[in-house]
Amino acid sequence: MKIAVPYENGQVFQHFGHSGQFKIYDVEDGRITAERIAVPAGSGHGALAGFLSGLEVDTLICGGIGAGAQEALAQAGIRLYGGVTGGADEAVRALLAGTLDYSAEVRCGRHDHHREHGHCGEDHHGCAGNSGRCGG
Known part of the structure; x- marks a missing residue:
């Protein structure tokens, strides 16, 4: 198993599409065997899903x-555990x-598209939806 966590200052970074780095954990027999930081070349859900798939x-x-972003990850065959806060290492151990x-x-939940962009439904680097809030 190989687990990725959007990572910033030891914490789970809260906006997938703007992730500047990921902590990657190699897991064998339920134990972390290796971990490293990986920096993607691009941003946005398509680029990030491809980056993670390539790893x-x-x-x-x-x-x-x-x-x-959820759809791009599903198409790449990546299992998603979202809505997680706190320390990245702790989250992986809990999983x-x-x-x-x-x-x-x-x-x-990064921002309100109606107020900031005039309407929702646009794809803003992994933050898209149609109900007046991101991902709606």
Whole structure:
């Protein structure tokens, strides 16, 4: 298993489409065997899903993530655990222990598209939706 976490200052970075780096964990027999930081060349959900797929990541733990990013990850065969906050290392250990607190209904909560962009439904680097809030 290979797990990726959008990473900033030891924490789960909260906006997938703007992730500047990921912490990658190699897992064997339920134990972390290696970890490293990987920096993507691009941003936006399509580029990031491709980047993670190229690293052979099969699981992503993240904070906020829009519907377009969720679809791109699903197409890449990457299992998603979204809506996670706190320390990245702690989140991975919790996932391995079966105690990770995540949301199957995760949405990007970075900003209100109606106020900031005039309407929703646009893809803003992984933050897309149609209900007046990101990922709606």
